[in-house]
Amino acid sequence: MSAQVFHQAMGTLQSNRLLNNSGTHHELGNIRVQLIPKCFKLNIELSRNRNFRFGKKNFGIIQATASQTSVIESASSPSNHDTSDSKKKSNEAALILVRHGESLWNEKNLFTGCVDVPLTKKGVEEAIEAGKRISNIPVDMIYTSALIRAQMTAMLAMTQHRRRKVPIIMHNESEQARTWSQIFSEDTMKQSIPVVTAWQLNERMYGELQGLNKQETADRYGKEQVHVWRRSYDIPPPNGESLEMCAQRAVAYFKDQIEPQLQSGKNVMIAAHGNSLRSIIMYLDKLTSQEVISLELSTGIPMLYIFKEGKFIRRGSPAGPAEAGVYAYTRVCNP
Amino acid sequence: MAAAASFFSQSVGTIHVCGCANSSGFCFGKSSSRSISNGFPIHVRLLGKRICSSSHCKLHVVRESNSCALMMDRVSSSSDSSIDNNGKRSIESALILIRHGESLWNEKNLFTGCVDVPLTKKGIEEALQAGIRISNIPIDVVYTSTLIRAQMTAMLAMTQHRHKKVPIITHNENEQANLWNQIYSKETKKQSIPVTPAWQLNERMYGELQGLNKQETAERYGKELVHGWRRSYDIPPPNGESLEMCSKRAVAYFREHIEPQLQSGKHVMVAAHGNSLRSIIMYLDKLTSQEVINLELSTGIPLLYIYKEGRFMKRGSPVGPTEAGVFAYTETLALYRQELDEMSQRTS
Numbered sequence: 001m002s003a004q005v006f007h008q009a010m011g012t013l014q015s016n017r018l019l020n021n022s023g024t025h026h027e028l029g030n031i032r033v034q035l036i037p038k039c040f041k042l043n044i045e046l047s048r049n050r051n052f053r054f055g056k057k058n059f060g061i062i063q064a065t066a067s068q069t070s071v072i073e074s075a076s077s078p079s080n081h082d083t084s085d086s087k088k089k090s091n092e093a094a095l096i097l098v099r100h101g102e103s104l105w106n107e108k109n110l111f112t113g114c115v116d117v118p119l120t121k122k123g124v125e126e127a128i129e130a131g132k133r134i135s136n137i138p139v140d141m142i143y144t145s146a147l148i149r150a151q152m153t154a155m156l157a158m159t160q161h162r163r164r165k166v167p168i169i170m171h172n173e174s175e176q177a178r179t180w181s182q183i184f185s186e187d188t189m190k191q192s193i194p195v196v197t198a199w200q201l202n203e204r205m206y207g208e209l210q211g212l213n214k215q216e217t218a219d220r221y222g223k224e225q226v227h228v229w230r231r232s233y234d235i236p237p238p239n240g241e242s243l244e245m246c247a248q249r250a251v252a253y254f255k256d257q258i259e260p261q262l263q264s265g266k267n268v269m270i271a272a273h274g275n276s277l278r279s280i281i282m283y284l285d286k287l288t289s290q291e292v293i294s295l296e297l298s299t300g301i302p303m304l305y306i307f308k309e310g311k312f313i314r315r316g317s318p319a320g321p322a323e324a325g326v327y328a329y330t331r332v333c334n335p
Numbered sequence: 336m337a338a339a340a341s342f343f344s345q346s347v348g349t350i351h352v353c354g355c356a357n358s359s360g361f362c363f364g365k366s367s368s369r370s371i372s373n374g375f376p377i378h379v380r381l382l383g384k385r386i387c388s389s390s391h392c393k394l395h396v397v398r399e400s401n402s403c404a405l406m407m408d409r410v411s412s413s414s415d416s417s418i419d420n421n422g423k424r425s426i427e428s429a430l431i432l433i434r435h436g437e438s439l440w441n442e443k444n445l446f447t448g449c450v451d452v453p454l455t456k457k458g459i460e461e462a463l464q465a466g467i468r469i470s471n472i473p474i475d476v477v478y479t480s481t482l483i484r485a486q487m488t489a490m491l492a493m494t495q496h497r498h499k500k501v502p503i504i505t506h507n508e509n510e511q512a513n514l515w516n517q518i519y520s521k522e523t524k525k526q527s528i529p530v531t532p533a534w535q536l537n538e539r540m541y542g543e544l545q546g547l548n549k550q551e552t553a554e555r556y557g558k559e560l561v562h563g564w565r566r567s568y569d570i571p572p573p574n575g576e577s578l579e580m581c582s583k584r585a586v587a588y589f590r591e592h593i594e595p596q597l598q599s600g601k602h603v604m605v606a607a608h609g610n611s612l613r614s615i616i617m618y619l620d621k622l623t624s625q626e627v628i629n630l631e632l633s634t635g636i637p638l639l640y641i642y643k644e645g646r647f648m649k650r651g652s653p654v655g656p657t658e659a660g661v662f663a664y665t666e667t668l669a670l671y672r673q674e675l676d677e678m679s680q681r682t683s
Contacts, residue, residue, distance in 0.1 A: 124494065
């Protein structure tokens with residue numbers, strides 16, 4: 001068995017052309033996150049039971065046939081060789097992060113923050129495309145912000161999901177809301193994916209800049225000041241949040257509510273916003289404040305992490321079933 | 336200037352419309368609520384600069400040209416003329432009602448009630464289509480239920496609207512939510528359409544039937560009992576609401592919050608559910624409990640009412656711009672349409 005390591009300095013991962021006729025397999029596409037200054041290591045260790053073909057590029061490609069699933073144990077550090085029986089079910093869970101697409105204020109170039117602005121037609125399409133990309137990845141729970149653009153993104157994406165489980169939004173705002181939304185059939189509950197809405201996953205609150213366009217803002221406050229608010233880690237706009245403040249409440253929520261789900265083996269999708277997601281990625285990838293400022297997340301492109309034994313392993317962005325890409329799979333992700 | 340008045344009545348069934356070669360007008364199409372037992376008279380009086388009459392139609396059909404909106408006045412009752420000879424206009428507002436389209440549990444045939452189930456792909460399409468139909472009708476405020484299927488229907492429909500104002504959902508659930516969604520630009524606020532979610536517009540709460548399929552329910556409770564809950568006015572399912580209970584809270588909300596908006600001249604859209612909307616229609620059309628039970632609302636087909644001087648006039652269902660239909664307009668709507676046309680001519 002061999003382990004191969006490749007590095008990515010800057011830019012996107014080149015994907016290999018993969019001859020794969022089966023539409024059911026999940027592939028790693030280009031990693032869309034740009035400007036990551038750290039090296040991005042991926043160790044792929046191949047288990048013994050299967051035969052593999054290696055491509056000409058500098059990383060291994062596994063081709064799965066329709067009848068068998070390939071098994072890959074991914075190790076986050078080279079010293080951790082898990083050579084135990086490949087059939088042993090590892091406690092792994094998938095974590096999908098989706099940043100919502102274009103909103104009506106993005107289109108108008110207004111600072112949005114926590115103003116609850118819906119998606120444009122384009123944003124609706126981005127959500128549906130995102131859904132196609134994750135249509136084969138198991139989802140047991142969904143977390144969204146309290147804002148409609150993230151909720152719609154999640155619901156639109158899930159219309160594309162193959163599994164046919166039904167996302168149900170949980171209501172907790174009052175006793176009546178709780179009582180009124182109860183389900184009385186066990187079968188139906190088993191076929192449901194709970195969707196939890198949380199303000200802690202909201203976009204960074206932009207205070208007195210909310211609703212202003214860039215011109216108005218530069219006029220009102222001066223160009224340099226605005227640049228500082230937008231690009232610093234810890235300087236908030238007037239009556240708003242700094243990225244640090246946003247990170248604090250988003251990551252706290254993640255550790256408190258979402259990580260336990262992953263620990264118990266639940267596959268989770270989070271549909272949220274640029275700043276709340278970067279904050280979470282900062283935690284997952286252990287980035288510094290300098291690195292997180294430079295991190296840009298593409299809209300509508302889902303990002304996959306595998307959670308295993310307390311560690312988060314980045315898996316890039318799932319490509320749709322028709323796209324070629326690096327095939328990197330884990331056992332759990334096969335439906 | 337020729338004026339003609341004609342009217343027709345509908346006993347049971349749908350209104351038949353005659354063909355009208357109208358590529359851009361707002362047309363009065365088929366009434367999509369069936370089984371309305373009242374006679375349904377519509378008085379149509381035509382005024383205005385251009386009239387094209389089609390002799391083989393039962394109704395006088397007006398063709399709108401692109402450069403000038405047709406002005407047409409309708410009379411609400413035979414005794415009351417809404418525009419006097421000086422052209423003074425009394426306040427009218429548009430009220431659009433939309434029932435959301437197919438949800439994931441509709442597809443699976445499960446009793447949904449207040450369980451917050453989202454739309455299917457089909458439901459999404461229905462919402463977009465509904466949006467195309469109302470893309471020329473002014474909207475100043477939107478009300479929805481607190482359930483995602485109605486909210487998504489409203490937001491998807493609004494992506495089709497021509498006016499380019501932005502719907503913004505208002506958050507009031509607590510101090511922080513209120514503070515966090517503040518807008519700091521007057522200009523931006525003017526270009527916003529406030530969207531208010533209200534639980535009082537939710538679907539009828541179906542109690543212990545929520546999540547069950549029809550088979551399970553018939554087995555658990557017996558067929559007749561279930562039929563009683565579904566088709567009666569005042570018998571609730573276990574721990575659920577009767578249609579009467581749903582009506583009470585929906586109509587109370589409408590009268591307290593929505594009607595004042597209409598009274599002040601605001602144009603309103605309500606995106607909600609079968610039972611909450613029927614309840615409201617019961618109030619608007621003064622239906623009896625027997626009549627409201629038989630009322631079926633099509634999904635995704637918007638219903639238009641004109642509110643004027645305390646009265647609600649049903650205007651049927653707006654037809655998309657390429658569909659033929661009877662042209663039935665009010666001056667306010669016609670002028671609004673003209674503004675939209677001018678706006679798009681400037682930007683094109």
